[in-house]
Amino acid sequence: MENKNRHGISCDVGSCVFNKNECECTADSISVCCTCSDPECCDETQCKTFKAKEH
Numbered sequence: 001m002e003n004k005n006r007h008g009i010s011c012d013v014g015s016c017v018f019n020k021n022e023c024e025c026t027a028d029s030i031s032v033c034c035t036c037s038d039p040e041c042c043d044e045t046q047c048k049t050f051k052a053k054e055h
Helices: none
Strands: 032-034 046-047
Touching: none
Parallel strands: none
Antiparallel strands: 032 046
């Protein structure tokens, strides 16, 4: 089954299995979280959907 591009979701993490053409996310859904435990300082986020490509 081929994943489809998530319209409007860009990604430059080329080492992720869901990355297509070094800029498109093809995951069926994405999960993003804050990297800071303080809700007032949520300046950085992390894509929890990331899955590393096998080499």
